[in-house]
Amino acid sequence: QVQLLQSGAEVKKPGASVNVSCEASGYTFINYGLHWVRQAPGQSLEWMGWINTDNGKTKYSQKFQGRVTITRDASARKSYMALSSLRSEDTAVYYCARDFSPGFYYYMEVWGEGTTVIVSS
Amino acid sequence: DIQMTQSPSTLSASVGDRVTITCRASQSFSDWLAWYQQKPGKAPKLLIYKASTLQSGVPSRFSGSGSGTEFTLTISSLQPDDFATYYCQQYYRSPLTFGQGTEVEIK
Numbered sequence: 001q002v003q004l005l006q007s008g009a010e011v012k013k014p015g016a017s018v019n020v021s022c023e024a025s026g027y028t029f030i031n032y033g034l035h036w037v038r039q040a041p042g043q044s045l046e047w048m049g050w051i052n053t054d055n056g057k058t059k060y061s062q063k064f065q066g067r068v069t070i071t072r073d074a075s076a077r078k079s080y081m082a083l084s085s086l087r088s089e090d091t092a093v094y095y096c097a098r099d100f101s102p103g104f105y106y107y108m109e110v111w112g113e114g115t116t117v118i119v120s121s
Numbered sequence: 122d123i124q125m126t127q128s129p130s131t132l133s134a135s136v137g138d139r140v141t142i143t144c145r146a147s148q149s150f151s152d153w154l155a156w157y158q159q160k161p162g163k164a165p166k167l168l169i170y171k172a173s174t175l176q177s178g179v180p181s182r183f184s185g186s187g188s189g190t191e192f193t194l195t196i197s198s199l200q201p202d203d204f205a206t207y208y209c210q211q212y213y214r215s216p217l218t219f220g221q222g223t224e225v226e227i228k
Contacts, residue, residue, distance in 0.1 A: 035217075045157075045165065045208055047217040061216040095164055106212045107155035109176070111164035 002026040004096050004112035011118045017084040020115045022096030029077040030054040033099040035108055036070055036081045038092040046092075050105040051079060059105055086119045093117075123148050123211050127220035133228040140196040142207055142223045149189045150213030156185055156194045157208045159222075165208065169194065199225070 007021040022034065036048040049060040051070045058070050064083070072079045079096060094115045097108035124147035134140050144154070152172035157165040167176045169185040172192055182197045196203055204227055209220040 044221045045210070045219040047219070059215055063216070097164075100170070105215065105217060106153075107167065107170050107210060108157075108165070109167055111166070114164055 002098070002110050004098060004110060006094075006096060006112040006115045009116040009118070011120065012086050014087055014119055014121055016086050016119075017082060018086060018090075018117050019080055019082045020094050020096075020117070022079045022081075022112050024077045024079075024098070027098075030074055031102050032109075033102055033105060034070075034072070034079045035097045035099060035105065036068075036079075037095045037097055037108065039095070039114075040089070040092040043092075048081070048094075050099070052103060053079065054102055083117075086117075088119050091117065091119050122216055123150070123214055123218050125209055125211055125218050125220040127207075127209060127223045129223060130221065131224045131226060133226050134199050135228045136199055136201060138199045138228075140199050140203075140225060142194045142209075142225075144187075144192045144194070144209035144220050146190045146192070146211055148213075150211060152188050153211055153213035154185075154187070154192050155210045155212065156183075157210065158203075158205045159208065160205045168207075196225075 003025045005023045030053050035050045049070050051058045053072050069082045096112045098110040100109045126145045128143050154172045156169040159165040173185045184195050206222045206224045
């Protein structure tokens with residue numbers, strides 16, 4: 001079955017960077033784009049960006065531009081989300097989620113289980 | 122950015138009730154809207170896309186409607202498994218944005 005398996009929880013100090021991975025299984029990786037979405041404690045969902053897993057093209061939310069980098073390794077069926085200059089407000093659960101389309105960003109059909117990132121001194 | 126506003130924020134209902142959640146957009150955009158269900162400690166689950174198309178495997182008691190700036194999610198007969206938080210999401214324009222959520226709780 002289609003699955004997205006994310007890396008484990010992280011605890012980081014303010015100013016540090018974090019790298020979260022998302023490994024896909026059960027489908028042809030390059031046939032679907034991937035989103036990264038986060039959810040702070042008790043808050044709504046916040047879209048961070050998207051990657052075309054075939055050609056590596058990305059689209060980021062302006063809010064995170066310059067701090068977030070989304071990449072993929074198609075041979076490993078993985079996507080990575082790196083967030084730099086962490087602050088306490090970045091404490092959240094980070095999700096990867098598969099789009100229904102390969103070439104553009106629409107909605108999230110399948111979600112990973114989430115990765116908790118805590119930023120604390 | 123397109124702002125998505127859901128109402129109500131919390132809804133108390135009983136099993137068997139008909140429940141309607143509204144999502145209003147700050148700009149008009151036809152039917153580029155999805156709905157998700159999220160239970161505590163779990164990832165969201167896609168229910169509806171293109172405003173009214175039911176995702177495969179989702180029970181038919183869920184339905185969506187609307188276009189332009191006003192959209193609704195209706196649960197025709199609330200079941201115990203439906204107590205959760207629901208989010209709308211627009212995909213008309215980047216950045217993709219979500220509503221603040223509607224928690225459906227047991228009355």
